[in-house]
Amino acid sequence: MGNRKCAMALDLVDDAGLIAEYEKYHREIPQAIHNSITAAGVVHMEIFRFANRLFMLMEVDDSFSFERKAEMDAANADVQAWEALMWKFQQAIPGAKPGEKWVFMDKIFEL
Helix, strand or coil, X not given: CCCEEEEEEEEECCCHHHHHHHHHHHHCCXXXXXXXXXXXXXXXXXEEEXXXXXXXXXXXXXXXXXXXXXHHHHCCHHHHHHHHHHCCCEECCCCCCCCCCCEECCCCCCC
């Protein structure tokens, strides 16, 4: 079937110091986090930022599902620690459900 793309958004706490620290963490993520992402079937991941708004583009293979990734993450202490640390910098985007971090974006155009 081939790889597919997923686009997601999230906001950061609107604080320049926290945003700089968040970017520093993402310049070199821990190997355990990298491994958990690729083991879930993520082939490529990019995160972009404008002000405190984040946009993530993931390319995933046929083995990937958000349910499977959530199960893998829940069983991984390193991922749980990383997510708890990242939540210090993150905040729910307007319109997100309670407890929801990254939200799906709908593709509305392709050229």
